[in-house]
Amino acid sequence: MIHWYEILLRLFLAALFGAVIGLEREHRDRAAGLRTHMLVSMGSALIMLVSSFGFQDIVGASYAELDPSRVAAQIVSGIGFIGAGAILLRKPGTVMGLTTASGIWTIAGIGMAIGGGMYFVAGSGTLLSFLILWGMRVLQRKFSNKFQNM
Known part of the structure; x- marks a missing residue:
């Protein structure tokens, strides 16, 4: 089992990285904002920790076969x-919430990476997600009439 401070670090970082993306969504007044993103990320990290370390007492037992990737697949689903x-x-031809849905899915992946101890992957994913959500809006306004009123 990993030390308690490593567990706290992973959960805290997952919540923090979720907050970075959640604040951007909150600023845009989206349905899934700060708390939602923090909870999804931290919850995913928590599930990964349980998947990775929660069954140490039966590791090596002849009656048990462990596969942490099965839990990760269930998080994604x-x-x-x-x-x-x-x-x-909303009306024919108008779909809303795709960015929110993909953001929640991505933040779950970030939480899973933190839970798995992959800090660089999680940090890079957070940075790129933030740049996509925040930075691409500028390009959309410049190059697409669809986003002129945003």
Whole structure:
């Protein structure tokens, strides 16, 4: 088992990285904001910690076969289900919530990376996600009439 301070570090970093993306979404007044992103990221890290270290007492037992990737796959499926609920069809041809859904899915991946101890991967994913959400808006306004009023 890993030390308690490593567990706290992983959970704190997952919540912090979720907050970075959540603040951007909150600033844009989106349905999934600061708390949602923090909880999804930290919850994913928590599940990865349980998956990776929660069954140490039966490791090596002849009756048990462990595969932490199975839990990770379930996180991806579950978050996909939650994200699907964020997507709305307003009127024919107008879909809302795709960025929110993809953001929740991405933040779950960031939380999973933190839970797995992959700090550089999680930090890079957070930085790139923030740049995509914040920085690409400027390009969209400049090059697309669809985003002129945003």
